[in-house]
Amino acid sequence: MGLFIAQLLTGLANAGALFMVASGLSLIFGVTRIVNFAHGSFYMLGAYVGYTLMQVLPGAFGFWGAILLTGVVVGLVGVIVEILVLRPVYRAPELFQLVATFGVILVIQDLALMIWGPQDLLGPRAPGLKGIVRIMGEPVPKYDLALIAITPFVALALWWLIARTRVGILVRAATQDREMVGALGVNQSWLFTGVFFLGCALAGLGGAVQLPKGGADLLMDFNILASIFVVVVIGGMGSLPGAYLAAVLVSVLNVFGVTYLPQSTLVLMFVVMALVLMIRPYGLLGREEVAGDHGQSGEPERPIKPAGARVRLIVAAGLAVLAVVPLLAPSWIAILATDILIFCLFAASLHFLLGLGGLVSFGHAAFFGGGAYVAALLVAHAGTPMELALLLAPLGAGLLAMIIGWVCLRLTGVYFAMLTLAFAQLLWSLAYQWGEVTGGDDGLVDIWPPDWATSNLVFFYLTLVLCIGGILALRHAAHAPFGYALRAARDSARQAEATGIHTRAVQWVAFALAGAMAGLAGGLFVFAKGSVFPNELEITRSFDALIVVFLGGVKTLSGGVVGGAVFESAKDMLTRFEYWRLALGLTIIAVVVLAPEGIVGGLRRLGERIGLLRPSEQET
Amino acid sequence: MLELAQINSFYGKAHVLRALSLQVSRGQVVALLGRNGAGKTTTLKSIMQLVVPRSGRVRFNGADITGWPAHRVARAGLGYVPEERRIFTDLTVLENLEVGRQKPRQDAAIWSRDALFELFPNLAERRHNRGRDLSGGEQQMLSIARTLMGNPSCVLLDEPSEGIAPVIIEDMARAIVQLRDQGLTVLLSEQNLHFARAVASRAVVLDRGTTRFSGSFADLDASPEIRDAWLSV
Numbered sequence: 001m002g003l004f005i006a007q008l009l010t011g012l013a014n015a016g017a018l019f020m021v022a023s024g025l026s027l028i029f030g031v032t033r034i035v036n037f038a039h040g041s042f043y044m045l046g047a048y049v050g051y052t053l054m055q056v057l058p059g060a061f062g063f064w065g066a067i068l069l070t071g072v073v074v075g076l077v078g079v080i081v082e083i084l085v086l087r088p089v090y091r092a093p094e095l096f097q098l099v100a101t102f103g104v105i106l107v108i109q110d111l112a113l114m115i116w117g118p119q120d121l122l123g124p125r126a127p128g129l130k131g132i133v134r135i136m137g138e139p140v141p142k143y144d145l146a147l148i149a150i151t152p153f154v155a156l157a158l159w160w161l162i163a164r165t166r167v168g169i170l171v172r173a174a175t176q177d178r179e180m181v182g183a184l185g186v187n188q189s190w191l192f193t194g195v196f197f198l199g200c201a202l203a204g205l206g207g208a209v210q211l212p213k214g215g216a217d218l219l220m221d222f223n224i225l226a227s228i229f230v231v232v233v234i235g236g237m238g239s240l241p242g243a244y245l246a247a248v249l250v251s252v253l254n255v256f257g258v259t260y261l262p263q264s265t266l267v268l269m270f271v272v273m274a275l276v277l278m279i280r281p282y283g284l285l286g287r288e289e290v291a292g293d294h295g296q297s298g299e300p301e302r303p304i305k306p307a308g309a310r311v312r313l314i315v316a317a318g319l320a321v322l323a324v325v326p327l328l329a330p331s332w333i334a335i336l337a338t339d340i341l342i343f344c345l346f347a348a349s350l351h352f353l354l355g356l357g358g359l360v361s362f363g364h365a366a367f368f369g370g371g372a373y374v375a376a377l378l379v380a381h382a383g384t385p386m387e388l389a390l391l392l393a394p395l396g397a398g399l400l401a402m403i404i405g406w407v408c409l410r411l412t413g414v415y416f417a418m419l420t421l422a423f424a425q426l427l428w429s430l431a432y433q434w435g436e437v438t439g440g441d442d443g444l445v446d447i448w449p450p451d452w453a454t455s456n457l458v459f460f461y462l463t464l465v466l467c468i469g470g471i472l473a474l475r476h477a478a479h480a481p482f483g484y485a486l487r488a489a490r491d492s493a494r495q496a497e498a499t500g501i502h503t504r505a506v507q508w509v510a511f512a513l514a515g516a517m518a519g520l521a522g523g524l525f526v527f528a529k530g531s532v533f534p535n536e537l538e539i540t541r542s543f544d545a546l547i548v549v550f551l552g553g554v555k556t557l558s559g560g561v562v563g564g565a566v567f568e569s570a571k572d573m574l575t576r577f578e579y580w581r582l583a584l585g586l587t588i589i590a591v592v593v594l595a596p597e598g599i600v601g602g603l604r605r606l607g608e609r610i611g612l613l614r615p616s617e618q619e620t
Numbered sequence: 621m622l623e624l625a626q627i628n629s630f631y632g633k634a635h636v637l638r639a640l641s642l643q644v645s646r647g648q649v650v651a652l653l654g655r656n657g658a659g660k661t662t663t664l665k666s667i668m669q670l671v672v673p674r675s676g677r678v679r680f681n682g683a684d685i686t687g688w689p690a691h692r693v694a695r696a697g698l699g700y701v702p703e704e705r706r707i708f709t710d711l712t713v714l715e716n717l718e719v720g721r722q723k724p725r726q727d728a729a730i731w732s733r734d735a736l737f738e739l740f741p742n743l744a745e746r747r748h749n750r751g752r753d754l755s756g757g758e759q760q761m762l763s764i765a766r767t768l769m770g771n772p773s774c775v776l777l778d779e780p781s782e783g784i785a786p787v788i789i790e791d792m793a794r795a796i797v798q799l800r801d802q803g804l805t806v807l808l809s810e811q812n813l814h815f816a817r818a819v820a821s822r823a824v825v826l827d828r829g830t831t832r833f834s835g836s837f838a839d840l841d842a843s844p845e846i847r848d849a850w851l852s853v
Contacts, residue, residue: 166718173708173719180706183668184720185694185770
């Protein structure tokens with residue numbers, strides 16, 4: 001009993017910081033409709049800034065003062081980000097906003113590395129709260145009790161701000177109808193900036209307040225990101241009581257999980273989330289999203305057409321060059337080209353979902369990694385030959401996509417994105433924690449192609465055939481009636497339904513097809529590298545693909561492939577620099593703000609301007 | 621007080637307003653008439669800059685407000701009551717009014733919540749109810765009251781009689797006449813000729829985004845060809 005109570009208390013204490021960060025994310029989303037992926041970075045920043053301030057300010061007053069001051073500092077950093085990065089993209093489709101905030105993540109990561117160095121920082125103990133208290137014989141840290149006591153006050157203060165003040169009324173009104181609030185004389189820009197300040201300040205507070213329990217390190221941002229998404233999604237987007245409830249649920253579950261099911265703590269969180277969403281698709285206390293709120297916005301799409309004869313010729317010539325060059329070049333070129341091809345197929349499969357289906361999946365790594373693990377597991381446990389494994393990898397990933405898609409496609413917009421992310425995380429935690437089968441963190445190694453394909457050159461040709469085949473299959477689907485139906489479902493689901501298209505079935509098939517192609521890429525990846533690790537299933541993998549599709553250009557058919565090729569070659573060069581994340585982050589932000597049409601879109605515009613392409617003519 | 625000169629407005633590629641010009645003088649109540657799709661709503665949105673005209677100018681109180689953000693237009697004293705009413709359904713009546721509140725202006729009446737509850741007695745009883753619990757007529761009243769909380773000197777009313785019970789329409793007309801008698805300038809769009817005649821002193825007939833007629837209701841009655849061509853269904 002004593003142990004039970006002690007654990008409950010630990011869970012409640014952990015819920016404090018989680019609630020602060022999650023409520024900030026929820027607030028920002030409610031008003032600005034932006035899913036702030038950089039929210040974990042503001043939490044991390046809070047920990048670092050708090051650490052530094054606590055070194056400078058003395059005593060108990062200094063400790064608590066440092067925490068409050070951290071909130072202000074991080075809030076101000078948030079304001080800078082909002083004004084410089086987000087203001088230009090408020091009217092853009094949500095993918096642009098996602099990518100912009102992802103750029104912010106990279107920038108903050110490297111800035112933190114520059115300022116505070118790579119070593120983990122141990123948080124100072126809270127003055128006067130250093131010891132433990134015995135409750136029914138079990139030790140409970142005093143600081144935990146303080147956190148349990150403080151959190152309700154933070155929640156109450158937030159509630160008062162939202163429910164009782166003019167600012168809160170405006171925030172709630174703007175959550176419902178921003179344009180109308182503007183037409184009534186309220187300056188939305190400053191309202192947005194204010195909300196962003198508050199949301200980031202809460203994230204900073206969360207980071208500072210957990211210092212005595214955790215500390216500060218450079219992995220905090222991604223580590224908390226999945227948790228706060230789970231909390232916000234379980235609780236319901238934009239609901240503060242929901243966020244509190246979910247934070248307590250997740251934290252308590254986590255503490256008990258560590259004791260009773262130590263192998264499945266991570267999995268548990270996502271299982272609970274998936275269960276909640278299956279029963280209440282908009283979270284415990286959330287409300288249904290208004291349809292069409294998160295769909296495509298901005299310029300109407302240019303209809304895509306099959307490539308003309310001239311473009312086909314150019315592509316064929318390019319392929320011929322691609323096929324010949326590795327014969328003449330040093331062998332590392334063949335290896336690099338193999339990597340690029342695999343990545344291109346992965347990106348093209350996501351692009352198919354995103355560009356044609358309008359389905360913004362945040363968890364596409366589930367199928368890349370899924371395919372990779374299917375192949376690797378077959379080889380490692382059943383001694384399956386490569387030829388068969390490469391056939392089963394896309395089938396397995398496609399099956400996985402059918403299962404995940406069946407659940408996720410019941411939701412739209414942000415909820416769809418979050419749910420796909422959660423499923424990817426679920427798979428990741430499975431691969432990470434189910435050590436006996438997957439090898440856990442050590443991965444599965446020593447998975448090489450059979451003798452006939454061991455040469456880099458032969459494997460390159462195998463990859464070339466399979467990847468180009470996959471990409472052509474996707475393109476073919478895009479131009480087939482199926483592709484028309486998919487685009488119809490994207491542009492107007494209701495109208496498509498009225499013309500007799502079963503939109504969800506069409507999207508389901510598209511999801512499965514994209515999953516299978518990502519799985520094929522994953523399968524090839526395993527044999528190219530000879531190994532697979534859980535990080536092929538990670539958030540960052542999904543984001544890599546999203547960024548590539550975005551950089552290439554969402555609204556162009558070749559965007560995924562071109563983006564993939566450019567990104568993979570650039571990464572090869574960039575990662576040699578120490579602060580490559582900073583450079584990449586700034587580049588991404590610059591592209592979002594300055595050239596939102598991506599590489600292909602930008603090139604096309606350039607071509608039209610200098611007269612190479614007629615404006616009516618559609619390039620690939 | 622309000623002047624539109626050669627306005628051209630678009631929704632994407634659709635050309636909705638074509639060289640539309642229009643004047644409203646201080647203290648006047650002007651009714652915009654016309655069939656569905658004639659451009660009435662777009663005219664009001666173009667004044668509010670919710671749709672920014674691609675060419676032409678909108679002047680209000682001598683200032684060129686073309687291209688201003690909507691909140692600045694509202695702060696200059698233009699109140700906007702949208703067609704779909706767009707009240708905040710999650711907020712109570714009192715909170716809805718709070719969103720509309722602005723600083724007092726010298727050239728306009730100053731509204732308080734109590735004065736608005738006098739104008740719309742139905743709202744007074746429901747002040748703590750949420751917007752979603754109100755009837756269509758009550759929502760329309762709330763939408764007007766919310767805009768009046770901004771103490772506007774000119775109000776744009778988009779189809780105030782649409783989708784409201786006939787009894788409430790009479791209340792609505794009485795309220796608008798009362799506002800007119802207090803000196804408020806009003807530009808309203810209407811499909812209901814009877815309602816328009818009861819509250820407005822001047823009629824402007826639109827068709828396909830252009831003004832076809834502008835004058836008194838007596839003149840409109842005297843020209844049946846205009847009514848037949850642009851108004852009757």
